[in-house]
Amino acid sequence: MHDWLLWLILAAALAGAETLSLDLVLIMCAGGAAAGGVGAAAGLPPAAQVAVAIAGALALLLFVRPVAKRHLTGTDTTLDGTSALVGTNAIVLSTVDAKGGRVRLNGGEWSARSYDETQVIPVGASVQVMQISGATALVWTHTL
Structure with a gap:
């Protein structure tokens, strides 16, 4: 052979x-x-x-x-679920403060609280989602 x-x-x-x-x-x-x-x-x-x-x-x-x-075995860096919403913008639907409020986020209405407990964010303000806690968006804005 x-x-x-x-x-x-x-x-x-x-x-x-x-x-x-x-x-x-x-x-x-x-x-x-x-x-x-x-x-x-x-x-x-x-x-x-x-x-x-x-x-x-x-x-x-x-x-x-x-x-x-x-x-x-590459790492998957795609964000999904609520983690994909962090960093996105939302519009305030009802005044947001440390106790609560409502925002329009990703086409839906979400409960929200201000990320900075001293902020009171008026209706119509543009905010950024800093964190998602359960079903509540913690939001923050530069301007008031």
């Missing part, structure tokens, strides 16, 4: 085993085995084929795997 075919079988077995582990280690070793197969097809002696396979696997493990892991 040809050496390159043995390397190809090893690469396929490692790639198949990767489907069970999903850690991207065995697939990188499969790439190294494929590199060893290319070396065998090029007529390299067995010791050189092994060296090429090891070098290929190490290069893939050190340089490709970290990038692939970063892309596969």
